[in-house]
Amino acid sequence: MIIVEDLHKEFVKLGKPKFGIGMRTAEKVKAVNGVSFTAQDGAILGLLGANGAGKTTSLRMVASMLKMDSGSIQIDDAQVKEGQTASQARLGILSDARGLYPRLTARENIQYYGKLHGMDKTTIEKRIDQLAHWLEIKNLLDRRTEGFSQGERMKIALARALIHDPKNIILDEPTNGLDVVATRALREFLRWLRSPEGGGKCIVFSTHIMQEVERLCDTVVIVAQGRTVTSGTVAELMAQAQEADFEDAFVKLAFLDKPAASNTSHHSTLNQGSVA
């Protein structure tokens, strides 16, 4: 279970001094400005938002890849406060970068993460066998990952994220660059991980694809201009917006209804990061 309350994060980018002399200019970007959500075990929660809404930054904070300015994150029974990092043992993370070591084989990439999690050799091999079966990657395991297709890379990165059998799984735009077949296979796998047979995992993923959310999510959290604007099931959100089409409901809820207090961006824009 993951409980996120009122997360905030501002980035400060230092620019060049004006006319090449004097103080460097500082540009502040309020990337996350009040994101909250509760993700239950045995359920899939989707963070849905436009480009720049703050989804990746929020997930990076939950995954301890980035420190929050303020707010709190609870992962199972562990409370993470501002400036702290969460226990990686409880989390499996498929980040946007999906960086695999190209000179290592798929198996070596996965083994490496197992070792980082303090697992012994026998347990790692057993788990790789299991994951290879579920993800249908047996034929890839002993190939170097250099040149792997997007779909192959995603599967290896997912196996790597799940090597230590974490209860909570975070995926940042997992279907990016995948074809229909690979997307469907991933969806099936996530549904299975959610089920009691698959371990009743708590799954949180970010996306801007409506279809993804409609087909997969038990709960949808709409993030706009760095903050949670509303949440619920797809049906509840459509009822709230009084729209019969989910895309229409999303646009209405994310862009029109609630201007953010500290944000100056124009609402009709699809890019939502705010520059202070």
Ligand SMILES: Nc1ncnc2c1ncn2[C@@H]1O[C@H](COP(=O)(O)OP(=O)(O)OP(=O)(O)O)[C@@H](O)[C@H]1O
């Ligand atoms: N390291 C950084 N330095 C400065 N600004 C950043 C940094 N990371 C993110 N931002 C800004 O914060 C805002 C939110 O970005 P974020 O990547 O979280 O959005 P997102 O919802 O994941 O968008 P997308 O769907 O396009 O990936 C954007 O305006 C972005 O430019």
